[in-house]
Amino acid sequence: MDFNVKKLVKDAGTALSRVVQLTEEKLGTSEKTELDAHFEFLADRADATKTWTEKILKNTEAMLTPNPGNRIEDFFFEKIDKKKPNRLSNLEYVGIDMIEAGNDFGPGTAYGGALIKVGQCQQKLGQIERDFIGTAANCYVQPLRKFLDGDMKTISKERTILETKRLDLDASKNRVRKARSMLGQQSESGVSPEVLLDQAERELRVAQSEFDRQSEITKFLLEGVSSSQAGHLRCLHEFVEAQARHYAQCHAAMQDLQRELAGMSGATFHPSTPPSPSAPAENGQERARVICDYDARDPSELSLMQDEVICVSKIPGDGDYLMGVRGNQRGKVPKAFLEPIVAS
Known part of the structure; x- marks a missing residue:
């Protein structure tokens, strides 16, 4: 018991010494x-x-x-x-x-x-x-x-x-x-x-x-x-x-669902793919993404598929159409069916 009391007094003295030291440091006196x-x-x-x-x-x-x-x-x-x-x-x-x-x-x-x-x-x-x-x-x-x-x-x-x-x-x-x-x-x-x-x-x-x-x-x-x-x-x-x-599995599941729904309604399924960087714009042309399908009405126009990316250029004097280029194919396309791709 006497040993415990001495230890307690010693520990209390040590703790007090630490408090005093910390206080003096805060006051800048130590x-x-x-x-x-x-x-x-x-x-x-x-x-x-x-x-x-x-x-x-x-x-x-x-x-x-x-x-x-x-x-x-x-x-x-x-x-x-x-x-x-x-x-x-x-x-x-x-x-x-x-x-x-x-x-x-x-x-x-x-x-x-x-x-x-x-x-x-x-x-x-x-x-x-x-x-x-x-x-x-x-x-x-x-x-x-x-x-x-x-x-x-x-x-x-x-x-x-x-x-x-x-x-x-x-x-x-x-x-x-x-x-x-x-x-x-x-x-x-x-x-x-x-x-x-x-x-x-x-x-x-x-x-x-x-x-x-x-x-x-x-x-x-x-x-x-x-x-x-x-x-x-x-x-x-x-x-x-x-x-x-996780995202690849989700994408595959949604692609399968789109095919099933297209088969039920008799519609054509167009898989959504990211724009390909392999078709760079040149000679003042820009790139644009197709919003929805478009069937050419005459040989001067270009048919479009949803989500594909084509190169386009302005047609002088025509505010409704652009000149579209897909590989070796070329033809007029309506602006309303296109979404410009801004170069980053």
Whole structure:
């Protein structure tokens, strides 16, 4: 019991000494031990990494799970180590309603059959989205959260310990200076100034040793942030691959749906393709995208297909038509069927 009381008194004295030292530093009446420039650089980089990782994690989670209520619910399920609820996505809800409406209107009707087809596609898109969310969470979100909850918390803890060791060191330096200033004078406590100085110097050596050791530990952890960023880069590549695969699957599903709907109505299916950069404009020509199909009315005109890109040039004295060029084909095309492509 006596030992515990002494320890308690000692700890209270140490804490009070730290408070006094910190207060004097704030008031500018005491010197502060500065860390070397390389350590400060590592600390600033770690702080920036932590700040940006938190922002990226927060916004990525919001992108994958837009509903904040669902995010909070998922957080609690993770904390109690239980499986997250299996929710339907908005796409799947839309798909269910479309299928039910199509069956109600009659699968044999044009609109009812189309609703069923589109509803089935929406359900497929919902499942593709669900797979992407799961993959993105595993390959990107979880590693970032693990980094923040593990490495960064450890670094923060060790930096806090380093700060207390630094306060102890500076307080010891102040006691040494005070003891030296008392040499040749009568001590109020009755202990000779030489004894007080010797004791203060021993405490300073101990404080310096503990500070140096904690500084090395903290620096080692801060230097590890670079390797963490290398790991995050690999995770980022996996995230991009998952996202590219997600959009490719969605595009393929929509292309299949367009074909099915075109087959039901007897219309012609024109796959939507991005504009090709292989047809550069030259000789004052510009490029334009076709808004919808156009059938030439005479040999002087050029037939058009929706979403294709052609080269066009002005026809003097004609404000309604442009001269269109597609490979070796050439003919007039109406302006109303074209959308100019602005060169970036």
